[in-house]
Amino acid sequence: MTGDFRFEILSRDGAARAGMITTPRGTVRTPAFMPVGTAGTVKAMHPEAVKAQGAEIVLANTYHLMLRPGAERIATLGGLHEFMNWPWPILTDSGGFQVMSLAKLRKLDENGVTFQSHIDGARHVLTPKRAMEIQDLLGSDIAMQFDECVRLPCAEAEARRAMLMSLRWAERSRAAFVAKPGRAVFGIVQGGAAEAMRIESAKALADMGFDGYALGGLAVGEPRTVMLAMIACTLPWLPPGKPRYLMGVGTPDDLLEAVRRGIDMFDCVLPTRAGRHGLAYTRAGRLNLRNARHAGDPAPVDPLSSSTAARTYSRAYLHHLVKSGEILGMMLLTEINLAYYQDFMEDMRRAIAAGCFDDFCDAAKMAWRSGETSGKRDE
Amino acid sequence: MTGDFRFEILSRDGAARAGMITTPRGTVRTPAFMPVGTAGTVKAMHPEAVKAQGAEIVLANTYHLMLRPGAERIATLGGLHEFMNWPWPILTDSGGFQVMSLAKLRKLDENGVTFQSHIDGARHVLTPKRAMEIQDLLGSDIAMQFDECVRLPCAEAEARRAMLMSLRWAERSRAAFVAKPGRAVFGIVQGGAAEAMRIESAKALADMGFDGYALGGLAVGEPRTVMLAMIACTLPWLPPGKPRYLMGVGTPDDLLEAVRRGIDMFDCVLPTRAGRHGLAYTRAGRLNLRNARHAGDPAPVDPLSSSTAARTYSRAYLHHLVKSGEILGMMLLTEINLAYYQDFMEDMRRAIAAGCFDDFCDAAKMAWRSGETSGKRDE
Numbered sequence: 236m237t238g239d240f241r242f243e244i245l246s247r248d249g250a251a252r253a254g255m256i257t258t259p260r261g262t263v264r265t266p267a268f269m270p271v272g273t274a275g276t277v278k279a280m281h282p283e284a285v286k287a288q289g290a291e292i293v294l295a296n297t298y299h300l301m302l303r304p305g306a307e308r309i310a311t312l313g314g315l316h317e318f319m320n321w322p323w324p325i326l327t328d329s330g331g332f333q334v335m336s337l338a339k340l341r342k343l344d345e346n347g348v349t350f351q352s353h354i355d356g357a358r359h360v361l362t363p364k365r366a367m368e369i370q371d372l373l374g375s376d377i378a379m380q381f382d383e384c385v386r387l388p389c390a391e392a393e394a395r396r397a398m399l400m401s402l403r404w405a406e407r408s409r410a411a412f413v414a415k416p417g418r419a420v421f422g423i424v425q426g427g428a429a430e431a432m433r434i435e436s437a438k439a440l441a442d443m444g445f446d447g448y449a450l451g452g453l454a455v456g457e458p459r460t461v462m463l464a465m466i467a468c469t470l471p472w473l474p475p476g477k478p479r480y481l482m483g484v485g486t487p488d489d490l491l492e493a494v495r496r497g498i499d500m501f502d503c504v505l506p507t508r509a510g511r512h513g514l515a516y517t518r519a520g521r522l523n524l525r526n527a528r529h530a531g532d533p534a535p536v537d538p539l540s541s542s543t544a545a546r547t548y549s550r551a552y553l554h555h556l557v558k559s560g561e562i563l564g565m566m567l568l569t570e571i572n573l574a575y576y577q578d579f580m581e582d583m584r585r586a587i588a589a590g591c592f593d594d595f596c597d598a599a600k601m602a603w604r605s606g607e608t609s610g611k612r613d614e
Numbered sequence: 615m616t617g618d619f620r621f622e623i624l625s626r627d628g629a630a631r632a633g634m635i636t637t638p639r640g641t642v643r644t645p646a647f648m649p650v651g652t653a654g655t656v657k658a659m660h661p662e663a664v665k666a667q668g669a670e671i672v673l674a675n676t677y678h679l680m681l682r683p684g685a686e687r688i689a690t691l692g693g694l695h696e697f698m699n700w701p702w703p704i705l706t707d708s709g710g711f712q713v714m715s716l717a718k719l720r721k722l723d724e725n726g727v728t729f730q731s732h733i734d735g736a737r738h739v740l741t742p743k744r745a746m747e748i749q750d751l752l753g754s755d756i757a758m759q760f761d762e763c764v765r766l767p768c769a770e771a772e773a774r775r776a777m778l779m780s781l782r783w784a785e786r787s788r789a790a791f792v793a794k795p796g797r798a799v800f801g802i803v804q805g806g807a808a809e810a811m812r813i814e815s816a817k818a819l820a821d822m823g824f825d826g827y828a829l830g831g832l833a834v835g836e837p838r839t840v841m842l843a844m845i846a847c848t849l850p851w852l853p854p855g856k857p858r859y860l861m862g863v864g865t866p867d868d869l870l871e872a873v874r875r876g877i878d879m880f881d882c883v884l885p886t887r888a889g890r891h892g893l894a895y896t897r898a899g900r901l902n903l904r905n906a907r908h909a910g911d912p913a914p915v916d917p918l919s920s921s922t923a924a925r926t927y928s929r930a931y932l933h934h935l936v937k938s939g940e941i942l943g944m945m946l947l948t949e950i951n952l953a954y955y956q957d958f959m960e961d962m963r964r965a966i967a968a969g970c971f972d973d974f975c976d977a978a979k980m981a982w983r984s985g986e987t988s989g990k991r992d993e
Contacts, residue, residue: 279941
């Protein structure tokens with residue numbers, strides 16, 4: 236594989252952009268939604284089915300994979316693409332967020348983080364250098380800097396300390412990044428819920444010169460309006476020609492509003508996790524298939540979906556599978572949700588190219604409220 | 615759908631037979647293995663994938679489906695084929711075995727069985743008439759008589775009482791069977807581990823004139839030699855031109871020995887359940903993917919399998935998925951196991967047609983012992 240990592244903006248509509256990331260492993264049309272393959276699998280999906288739905292890149296996690304099966308093991312087995320049978324682009328998170336959210340007994344200092352595995356309690360160390368080394372061993376196409384992420388709400392002094400630490404770690408991550416043809420490294424904007432800190436972080440990262448820029452530490456407890464305000468204040472300070480990735484977000488409505496403000500990339504566990512818990516995302520809003528009113532409903536989840544599962548199986552059958560704890564229920568609802576997300580990204584890209592993104596937003600929101608593919612909206 | 619239920623024997627090799635069952639919903643080549651779709655789903659498999667592997671009929675359970683979602687509900691929704699998106703033949707068990715193995719607080723008398731649901735404790739009654747009615751509501755292509763099944767070992771007097779009860783219930787089931795074009799009803803031979811009782815049961819059922827005959831109450835605790843002896847003593851007393859179904863069996867080796875004695879049909883949870891617990895059935899015997907020795911093994915489960923999953927994913931990856939409790943691990947190992955079972959049935963049919971079944975048996979057993987697709991056999 237040869238070639239550079241490139242990003243081109245193909246059209247704009249207001250602040251929204253439609254573009255294309257080119258990597259030696261394939262192209263990624265933006266705005267892009269990356270299904271989450273935490274432990275080297277998009278849960279309950281065959282990788283070829285993930286691709287067939289339109290996903291062009293998936294996310295995997297440094298934190299999970301370093302603990303099990305181990306980065307060196309995956310490297311020995313030919314790298315993560317080979318390991319998980321996904322030959323297309325992979326973005327890897329650096330572990331900073333998971334250390335905050337999952338690990339036990341964290342000890343953080345200038346050097347990095349010492350923590351205990353949530354799996355077996357074993358002691359591990361992550362530093363900017365090691366996080367980049369692991370992502371190189373995995374063979375990541377887009378590596379993320381190692382950062383410190385705080386939960387919100389958070390005292391401003393604490394958020395500032397973490398933001399400044401993340402900037403110093405950004406420099407060390409940048410220096411430790413193992414540059415290979417076509418591989419990219421992204422910086423991560425931190426700064427809690429304070430506009431000034433977000434801007435300070437964005438400007439400093441832009442000066443370092445990354446291949447792309449992520450917004451981290453959002454959707455971690457703050458009101459949605461705060462998240463949207465942080466996006467809006469940050470983006471003008473990032474290089475306009477580089478991809479912008481909003482980490483860990485979100486609902487379809489979140490995606491819409493973030494794209495409207497200029498975000499190009501997303502990842503979120505929502506469609507996969509919701510699918511394993513009986514929820515379906517559709518053009519007509521969210522359905523809770525556990526709800527007894529679906530028990531006798533012969534209608535499919537969405538007769539116009541691109542997903543065979545959404546068109547084929549009755550709500551009554553999905554209700555039965557969910558109530559019975561059947562794995563097929565999780566498989567079908569994961570498929571339905573990821574297909575909806577991919578179709579939705581495709582629709583957004585088309586609306587941006589056509590210059591009618593605001594109208595598209597209005598129509599999407601109205602359809603979600605209507606609750607109509609055939610019934611009322613749940614929840 | 616029109617047409618009769620028919621069974622033709624196309625070739626014989628010793629006592630082994632290769633044939634074809636014809637139903638309005640499709641043909642079933644025998645010897646046939648029926649994947650188990652207890653609650654209206656072959657666990658962790660898309661129905662179209664089950665069919666693509668070569669399955670031509672699946673089994674579903676009266677007991678499970680009457681409790682959830684209910685037979686009347688399935689009928690209202692267009693029947694079980696429509697409900698589970700499996701338009702091909704379905705055989706339904708009558709519930710007798712599950713009442714014995716799963717239900718709580720059973721009370722059995724001449725009329726039938728009163729029991730509590732294992733799901734919610736609700737009280738239910740199954741009688742021969744109701745068991746046949748439920749199977750008609752489901753739209754079963756092959757219905758089973760309602761029977762009483764005892765665990766082995768069992769006092770001979772108790773086994774005899776249950777066998778005679780099952781015969782009286784066979785008559786009532788036969789009378790209550792809702793005959794529709796192309797639908798069949800099978801009797802079930804009982805009689806514990808006593809040859810004389812098995813023969814008595816088989817003769818009485820043959821006199822009643824069923825469309826096929828099952829051997830029930832085997833693989834319920836008795837030594838394998840006893841099971842094979844019961845098969846051998848029973849089959850000569852069944853009408854030679856009707857299909858013979860060994861219920862709930864078994865390992866590949868069990869299937870081989872049962873086919874050698876003249877069995878035509880099987881169902882068993884083993885390939886699906888084992889797949890959900892990290893075990894792979896292959897030409898080279900059984901692999902336990904939990905075993906640490908697979909952690910670094912880049913070899914596939916079986917490079918010559920008809921299953922893409924068996925050829926594509928490394929043992930190391932499957933080990934990782936199993937250790938991580940990932941649903942994809944259950945999906946892939948279920949696929950691998952059911953594909954092996956279907957390939958194995960196809961190989962047996964071909965060997966019978968070619969008149970070399972004994973040689974095929976020797977070769978299959980040798981391959982299982984060898985442990986070679988690439989490594990040693992596990993436990």
